Amino acid sequence: MTSLIEQAKQKAAYQAVDEHVLPTHRVIGVGSGSTVVHVVARLLQRDPELNAKTVFIPTSFQSRGLLLDGGLTVGDVEQYPDIDVTIDGADEVDAQLNAIKGGGAAHLQEKVVAEAAKKFVIVADYRKDSKVLGEQWLKGVPVEVVPFAWRAVLKKLQAQGSNDAKLRMAVAKAGPVVTDNGNFIIDAPFGLIKDPVKCLRDIKLITGVVEVGLFCNMAEVAYFGCEDGSVTIRTK
Template identity: 45%
Template structure:
């Protein structure tokens, strides 16, 4: 039976995802991100567990990743049980030449940031289209429903164009795994991600924003199955 969680195969994403799985060794506690590229990583880790007796535990960042990991046979734990992770692997929506990244297209960036900050090493898997000189796509922002109006007003005051993310198959907004809303806010080119991140974090009602400043390396998959690795 076809895996309902698996999208049409992308050679670039597959190359990046499988390479990232090769970085994991027995004894590691692994943060498992969310998205189509890291799904290849999770499935490859499951294969290694079955065929190579890889001894690992994983911490997932979403219900989607949990379902893929369980199906793949990756043993799971929690941050409560394993607060220190060896490596975290996740996807990205865009990253710049300084390895600052924007994440949250899948509305899981709050948990993704917590997991990535709990790891000694944070590896991002990507395809070439996600690379940019300057961050410029919308920034996903998880907000408490009670604070939505204040957050929208505050985002406009700092030059943003905020839009409440609507659900695709239900009336109303997207609800995160944490029970919150997502506001997608466009700022144009973000020439100073550190400054923008600080401004977003100071807005009352913001749970977490999608600007990541802790990426250690990016694995870019190519159509021919090779990868390019960029490190700080």
């Protein structure tokens, strides 16, 4: 039995692929996380001849694996800096389509692949749908940092008001989470983030920060799978 949450993720992902991945598209960005599993599943249901003419740009070790396991052709942004559309999950999305991402520590590559796309589409379940960031995602803003700078960055984040900022620790490994890019992650809660652009700028200006998991003014549309089986679409 698929859970309500899994069904919601699947509905949102399938509808977003159906409405935004067009037969004319040749380069598709694919985000990371558990909702994106359904995005790839839907891509694999397309006409195999169409998929054979398309290159898919992953955003993490995880999404690269999903694409390769499906027999799809993968590329990178160095080869394909012009992407037709990128579809990705999110940890939380506000009323203006700003998003927190990086719960899986993949937001650096995700942001590059989203910004390289003509259109950025978010897919999520109902738990991620908020008016203001910080309402439901309480773990904080994921901040990727250069390892040697982590303690200095942590102190700056605390000085910016994130008293509970913490280095993200690994689960099945002693020590910190190490990202696909060889960096560390600090999770920095800021309570309700009423001005995500300012929060993003302030954090990004700390030397040693590689990327911030705040995606502001990037998404054109978000698909939320709801508990009742419907899909809510929010556009800019």
